[in-house]
Amino acid sequence: MSEQLMRALDRLSRVRGVRGSMYVAAEDGLPVAQLLMENVNGKVLAAFAASLARKVSGAAAATGGGRVRFVQMLSAGGVLLVAGVGGELLVAVVADPGVNVGLARLEMLRAAETTA
Amino acid sequence: MSTTTVVESWTEGPLVRFVAQASARLVVVMTPAGQVLAQHGFTRAVDLMSASALGAAIMASSGEIAKQMGEPSFGTLYHAGKKHGIHLAPCETPRGRLIVLTVFGKETSIGLVQVFFDEFVAALKQAAPARQQTGPVLAADFERELNNSLASLFRR
Amino acid sequence: MADDIRALSTALARDPSSLRYVDLAEALRRRGQLQEAMQVALHGLGRHPGHADGYDCLARIHSDRAELSEARAAWERVLAILPEHLGALKGIGFLYFRQGDVRRASEALEHALAVDPADEATRRALAAVRGEPAPARRSGPARTRAALQPAPEPAPAASVVTAAPATPAAPAAPVAAAASAAPHAPAVSAASAPSARPPVFGGLEGATTDILLLDARGLVMAGGLSAGDGSDVSELAAAALAGVSGEAERTCEYMALGAWTAIVAEAEHANVVLAPASEGAVLMVRRERSTPVGLALRIADRARGAAVRWLQSVGV
Numbered sequence: 350m351s352e353q354l355m356r357a358l359d360r361l362s363r364v365r366g367v368r369g370s371m372y373v374a375a376e377d378g379l380p381v382a383q384l385l386m387e388n389v390n391g392k393v394l395a396a397f398a399a400s401l402a403r404k405v406s407g408a409a410a411a412t413g414g415g416r417v418r419f420v421q422m423l424s425a426g427g428v429l430l431v432a433g434v435g436g437e438l439l440v441a442v443v444a445d446p447g448v449n450v451g452l453a454r455l456e457m458l459r460a461a462e463t464t465a
Numbered sequence: 466m467s468t469t470t471v472v473e474s475w476t477e478g479p480l481v482r483f484v485a486q487a488s489a490r491l492v493v494v495m496t497p498a499g500q501v502l503a504q505h506g507f508t509r510a511v512d513l514m515s516a517s518a519l520g521a522a523i524m525a526s527s528g529e530i531a532k533q534m535g536e537p538s539f540g541t542l543y544h545a546g547k548k549h550g551i552h553l554a555p556c557e558t559p560r561g562r563l564i565v566l567t568v569f570g571k572e573t574s575i576g577l578v579q580v581f582f583d584e585f586v587a588a589l590k591q592a593a594p595a596r597q598q599t600g601p602v603l604a605a606d607f608e609r610e611l612n613n614s615l616a617s618l619f620r621r
Numbered sequence: 622m623a624d625d626i627r628a629l630s631t632a633l634a635r636d637p638s639s640l641r642y643v644d645l646a647e648a649l650r651r652r653g654q655l656q657e658a659m660q661v662a663l664h665g666l667g668r669h670p671g672h673a674d675g676y677d678c679l680a681r682i683h684s685d686r687a688e689l690s691e692a693r694a695a696w697e698r699v700l701a702i703l704p705e706h707l708g709a710l711k712g713i714g715f716l717y718f719r720q721g722d723v724r725r726a727s728e729a730l731e732h733a734l735a736v737d738p739a740d741e742a743t744r745r746a747l748a749a750v751r752g753e754p755a756p757a758r759r760s761g762p763a764r765t766r767a768a769l770q771p772a773p774e775p776a777p778a779a780s781v782v783t784a785a786p787a788t789p790a791a792p793a794a795p796v797a798a799a800a801s802a803a804p805h806a807p808a809v810s811a812a813s814a815p816s817a818r819p820p821v822f823g824g825l826e827g828a829t830t831d832i833l834l835l836d837a838r839g840l841v842m843a844g845g846l847s848a849g850d851g852s853d854v855s856e857l858a859a860a861a862l863a864g865v866s867g868e869a870e871r872t873c874e875y876m877a878l879g880a881w882t883a884i885v886a887e888a889e890h891a892n893v894v895l896a897p898a899s900e901g902a903v904l905m906v907r908r909e910r911s912t913p914v915g916l917a918l919r920i921a922d923r924a925r926g927a928a929v930r931w932l933q934s935v936g937v
């Protein structure tokens with residue numbers, strides 16, 4: 350199983366601009382498997398990706414949007430992407446501002462299905 | 466009506482920040498002997514005494530297991546409950562070794578508690594005064610110190 | 622000092638052990654005098670440590686002061702004394718919801734509804750928490766054309782509207798009562814009806830049903846959000862969305878990503894875009910799933926421009 354997860358993360362890391370990708374235990378905010386560049390803090394990425402996903406899910410429910418599948422947070426210095434929201438395992442990616450979000454998203458949804 | 470109260474003032478700033486960031490419900494900062502230096506969330510002295518005694522005992526027990534396994538010590542202990550989790554971890558400060566017990570609910574996560582705990586430890590290290598010279602502990606002194614701590618924590 | 626507060630203070634001075642301390646604390650809280658309200662509540666609870674209504678009042682004061690952990694602890698205390706205390710069930714449901722715990726929020730509100738099945742506000746809040754589908758739309762092409770029409774000139778500065786009195790049926794109301802004291806909040810009511818809110822997003826589709834402007838405290842400033850049955854769920858949504866904004870800021874800080882510029886959530890029934898509008902204010906735009914994310918971001922950018930112009934015009 351962990352080989353499968355690492356293969357999925359490896360595919361993700363090949364998307365240009367991706368600095369780090371990981372599987373995160375959604376409820377705990379703890380890393381399960383990760384592939385990170387040197388200056389990416391996995392503990393912080395896992396904890397905050399899970400927390401943001403949880404808050405966004407609650408907000409989407411309040412707005413009548415229903416169950417959330419994918420979250421992207423755009424910022425001046427990078428992009429945080431979270432897929433698999435609502436499941437036990439999230440896929441979280443941190444990337445450069447110029448990353449091809451569409452491509453990363455496709456790979457992330459594929460990676461999320463690996464654990465479904 | 467929960468508040469943060471401290472026996473040693475240097476712990477207050479870091480503790481207040483840790484509680485806010487980690488959304489902790491209960492926190493106890495204590496010595497390995499269970500003497501409380503600071504707390505957040507407790508409203509009754511008896512609950513605080515129980516928590517600190519049990520926390521110190523758990524750390525002591527896990528330390529013994531570690532010794533038997535040939536490990537220097539175990540780090541963090543984490544228990545996940547249905548409604549709450551507990552995070553119990555030691556930290557080294559200029560004041561000496563301390564133990565921090567954190568109880569948190571579903572509004573946060575162990576991942577976040579761990580991230581902010583690391584910051585909390587760094588802040589404690591920075592704020593702590595140099596280690597005090599301690600003489601031998603007498604039973605009467607211990608009792609008086611404990612009572613003084615509780616009085617200070619609960620403002621009696 | 623208002624007459625009611627004066628009268629209550631006199632009554633309490635005459636009989637310090639009276640339970641009317643709750644009324645006085647609540648009156649002070651509604652006036653935004655939170656420090657005084659806290660003192661009265663704590664003093665009363667010192668005399669009546671098992672008084673559920675006293676803890677309920679204390680919880681509302683903590684909630685107004687954004688001391689959510691303390692508010693929860695006080696409401697939990699109420700429920701330990703009286704497991705079917707309606708105010709506490711709704712209050713704690715609101716807190717869970719604000720923290721993103723939809724399951725526990727639903728449980729608390731279901732319990733509240735079981736205690737008082739006639740409480741329509743709780744019923745609507747529960748429906749919103751459970752996630753109603755987006756409201757019915759016109760067909761795609763016409764909708765897209767309407768969305769791309771230029772926004773109108775900025776709305777005139779909003780006149781001051783006093784906050785509507787908080788009602789027991791509205792857990793969000795205690796926060797709304799302190800809106801005038803909130804930093805960076807323009808002088809508009811947080812509890813005003815949708816039709817009374819300033820027309821900031823006129824010309825954009827969904828100006829009062831799918832676009833919401835809220836402040837840092839989760840209070841509605843302009844626009845509106847409707848549930849599937851057409852009811853207004855703006856306040857509930859604003860409370861939840863403020864939590865997202867705060868979390869985004871914190872995430873960006875800890876991950877050294879700089880300031881966040883937008884959050885897009887692709888959900889089952891809708892795409893939701895969040896964007897900061899100005900210091901402390903956040904904009905939300907909801908679009909059907911069929912609207913491409915890129916287009917939703919552009920629409921949000923337009924709405925954001927309208928929001929920023931309006932905020933400048935009202936001096937915020």
